[in-house]
Amino acid sequence: MAPAKTETQHAPSKETKQGLQTPGSQLLHRSLTHPPEMVESASGLEIRLADGRTILDACGGAAVSVLGHNNQQVLEAMLAQAQKVAYVHTQAYTTSAAEELAALLVENGRPHGLEKAFFVGSGSEAIESAAKLARQYFYERGETQRLHFVSRRQAYHGNSMAAMSLSSNVVRKLPYQGFGYPNVSHVTPAYEYRYKLDGEDEDKFTKRLLGELDDEFERLGPGNVIAFVAEPVIGATAGCVPPPRGYLAGVRSLCDKYGILLILDEVMCGAGRCGTFFAFEQEGDVRPDIVTLAKGLGGGYAPIAGILIHEKVVDVLRKGSGSFVNGHTYQAHPIVCATALAVQKIIRQDRLVERCAEIGPVLEAMLREELQDCKSVGDIRGRGFFWGVEFVRDRVTKKTFDPAIGFGVQVQQEAFRRGVAVYPGSGTVDGMKGDHVLLAPPYTAKLDELTLICKVLKESIKSQEEIHL
Ligand code: PLP
Numbered sequence: 001m002a003p004a005k006t007e008t009q010h011a012p013s014k015e016t017k018q019g020l021q022t023p024g025s026q027l028l029h030r031s032l033t034h035p036p037e038m039v040e041s042a043s044g045l046e047i048r049l050a051d052g053r054t055i056l057d058a059c060g061g062a063a064v065s066v067l068g069h070n071n072q073q074v075l076e077a078m079l080a081q082a083q084k085v086a087y088v089h090t091q092a093y094t095t096s097a098a099e100e101l102a103a104l105l106v107e108n109g110r111p112h113g114l115e116k117a118f119f120v121g122s123g124s125e126a127i128e129s130a131a132k133l134a135r136q137y138f139y140e141r142g143e144t145q146r147l148h149f150v151s152r153r154q155a156y157h158g159n160s161m162a163a164m165s166l167s168s169n170v171v172r173k174l175p176y177q178g179f180g181y182p183n184v185s186h187v188t189p190a191y192e193y194r195y196k197l198d199g200e201d202e203d204k205f206t207k208r209l210l211g212e213l214d215d216e217f218e219r220l221g222p223g224n225v226i227a228f229v230a231e232p233v234i235g236a237t238a239g240c241v242p243p244p245r246g247y248l249a250g251v252r253s254l255c256d257k258y259g260i261l262l263i264l265d266e267v268m269c270g271a272g273r274c275g276t277f278f279a280f281e282q283e284g285d286v287r288p289d290i291v292t293l294a295k296g297l298g299g300g301y302a303p304i305a306g307i308l309i310h311e312k313v314v315d316v317l318r319k320g321s322g323s324f325v326n327g328h329t330y331q332a333h334p335i336v337c338a339t340a341l342a343v344q345k346i347i348r349q350d351r352l353v354e355r356c357a358e359i360g361p362v363l364e365a366m367l368r369e370e371l372q373d374c375k376s377v378g379d380i381r382g383r384g385f386f387w388g389v390e391f392v393r394d395r396v397t398k399k400t401f402d403p404a405i406g407f408g409v410q411v412q413q414e415a416f417r418r419g420v421a422v423y424p425g426s427g428t429v430d431g432m433k434g435d436h437v438l439l440a441p442p443y444t445a446k447l448d449e450l451t452l453i454c455k456v457l458k459e460s461i462k463s464q465e466e467i468h469l
Contacts, residue, residue: 037049037050038050038051041070042057042069042070043068043069043070044068044069044070044442044444045057045058045068045069045441045442045444045445045449046069047069047421053419054419055416055419055420055421056419056420056421056449056452056453056456057069057421057441057442058415058420058421058422058439058440058441058445058453058457059421059422059423059438059439059440059441060295060300060440060441060442061295061300061423062236062268062295062423062438062440063235063268063269063273063295063296063386063423063438063440064295064296064299064300065299065300065442066271066272066273066296066299066300066343066347066352066442066443066444067299067301067343067346067347067352067442067443067444068442068444068445069300071301071343071346073342073346074299074301074339074342074343074346075301076342077338077339077341077342078301078302078335078338078339078342080338081097081334081335081337081338081339082335084334085334086334086335087330087333087334087335088334089329090327090331090332091327094332095332095334095337095338097334097335097337097338097341098119098332098334098337100337100341101117101119101337101338101340101341101344102116102117102119104341104344104345104348105117105293105306105308105344106308108277108278109278109291109308112278112281112286112287112288112310113287113310113311113312114288114291114308114309114310114311115309115310115311115314116308116309116314117306117307117308117309118133118306118307118309118324118331118332119304119305119306119331119332119333119336119337120304120305120306120307120328120330120331121303121304121305121328121330121331121333121336122158122294122303122305123157123158123163123265123267123268123292123294123295123305124157124158124159124160124163125158125160125305125328126158126267126292126293126294126305126306126307127157127158127160127162127163127166127229127263127265127267127292128158128160128161128162128163128326129307129326130227130229130263130265130290130292130307131149131162131163131166131181131226131227131229131263132162132325132326133290133307133309133313133324133326134226134227134261134263134289134290134313135147135226136317136321136324136325136326137261137313137316137317138226140316140317140320140321141316141320143223145223145224146223146224146225146226147183147224147226148183148184148185148220148224148225148226149165149166149181149183149184149185149225149226149227149228149229150184150185150186150187150213150216150217150220150225150227150228150229151166151167151168151184151185151186151187151228151229151230152168152186152187152188152189152190152230153168153186153187153188153189154168154189154191154194154234154237154238154427155167155168155169155186155189155229155230155231155234155237155265156168156169156172156231156235156236156237157229157231157265157267158267159172161179161180161181162180162181164176164179164180165180165181165182165184166181166184166229167237168186168237169236169237185216185220187209187212187213187216188209188212189234189238189241190206190209190230190234190241190243190244190247191234191238191241192205192241192244193241193378193379193381193390193398194238194398194427194434195209196244202244202245203244203245203246205244206244206245206246206247206250207250209244209247210247210250210251210254213228213251213254214254217254217258217260222257222258222259222260223258223259225258225260226260226261227255227260227261227262227263227289227290228251228254228255228260228261228262228263229263229264229265230248230251230263230264230265231264231265231266231267231268231269232248232264232265232266232269232270232274232278232279232280232283232286233268233269233274233279233382233383233386235267235268235269235386235438236268236423236425236438237425237426237427238388238425238427238434238436239381239388239389239390239425239427239434239436239437239438240269240381240382240383240386240387240388240438240439240440241381241388242274242279242282242381242382242383243283246284247283248264248280248283248284248286249283249284249285249286251286252285252286252287252288261289261290261313262286262287262288262289262290263288263289263290263291263292264278264280264286264288264290264291264292265292266278266279266280266291266292266293267292267293267294267295267305268294268295268386268440269383269386270291270292270293270294270296270297271293271295271296271297271344271347272296272347272352272353272356272384272443273296273356273383273384273385273386273440273443274356274360274383274384274385274386275353275356275357275360275383275384275385276353276357276384277353278291279383282383287310288310289309289310289312289313290307290308290309290310290313291307291308292305292306292307293305293306293307293308294306297340297343297344298336298339298340298343299340299343299442301339301340301342301343302335302336302339302340303336304333304336304337304339304340347443350444352443352444353443355443356384356385356443357384359385359447359450360382360383360384360385362447362450363385363387363439363450363454364380364382364387366450366451366454367380367387367389367439367454367457368380369454370454370455370457370458371389371454371457371458371461374458374461374462374465375395375465375469376391376392376393376401376407376461376464376465376468376469377389377390377391377392377395377461378390378391378392378395378398382439385439385440385441385442385443385445386438386439386440387438387439387440388425388436388437388438388439389436389437389438389439389457389461390434390435390436391407391408391411391434391435391436391437391461393469400433400434400435401435401468403426403433405468406426406435407435407464407468408424408425408426408435408436408437409424409435410464410467410468411424411435411437411457411460411461411464412424412437412460414460414463414464415437415456415457415460418456418459418460419456420452420453420456420457420460422437422438422439422453422457423437423438423439423440424436424437424438425437425438437457439453439457441453
């Protein structure tokens, strides 16, 4: 393996290269003005670009890749399923691939009462499905007045209508004001670095958040609320922020008090990334009613997401209409399920969730050691193979950089020039525009790769500090 370089690679400027790589592209890229890099091939953590550069993937795309690229066992499983049966419609058929994947996930979920799995193609669809299932649960119970959802500021749950409404990403919502599901309110996120008051300890912070949620349920009329929706560890819009002690268990108690469902969005933080299969498993007695999974489920080999459903929800449908009114043509697609099954079997066989738990603290120590002299690093937090580095102009006041700088993006671009991909993000709520980068390497990342990632991140941050501090 050619190691990613730790110094700026002598490649042509981004603009020139990108223009050359996608001449007259017919594809509507995310950006019409800055087309993405052309990729030639990938294996392990390495992504080889068409111009010969090699990138070490420290973020698995957006926390997607869990085994790295080009895993032969997964590729063989894909092909074998394609040769057996590529597609059947789920109205009339099922496949061993879908059944086995459901069984494997339910084995993980059963200790928490999660009894059934439902598979779709993306995290947004999983959230839509969770929201609709929660509504159908109350509809079948005759509680048709329940129409409200409560989620949190600084949350990202996806791009589709309901998922966007549950989210708080200001930029992504801006052009679509007036679209979406109207009955959603947002409470303060469990994000200590930004929302814990001076002099408040962790317990007081937790109590305040729970008090606010209780007040919000009361304000809406608790009998009108369908569900509270939250990411156990906040991903893209905050940067790998685990909740304070007792928060999620407290949320569960509040939901129980009012008969409100708890939907946990583990699209990004789940499937082992945080060191337990479900991130919520580190938070005490949480027992979610519906859990979403996506990125780490297929590890990027297949577009798959799913929801796992608590027996109490399944029971109501079983005794009621007998079906979940939410069919998709490609739900539980055989090749996609066989691929995810192979990924999950490898995760089990190679004890990769355990590896995330064991190596997570090592990665944390490396990050803290490497970044200790970086003046712009305000906070480092995360779990397992899911770490966020938040940037500030001033560590004492936690003042953020001028949003026009896009400090997190600058760091990401600098790291990319030096051969390492990290994921940039920012939250834009309550007048605070934060900057962070997110590290979410595949669970197979070797120690020397993690060392290199931390070193390059430090160099990239320092080089941007020289310009912007
Ligand atoms: N939920 C969370 C927590 C996510 O991080 C994302 C995507 O980043 C989604 C939902 C939406 O998933 P997708 O992009 O697959 O639609």
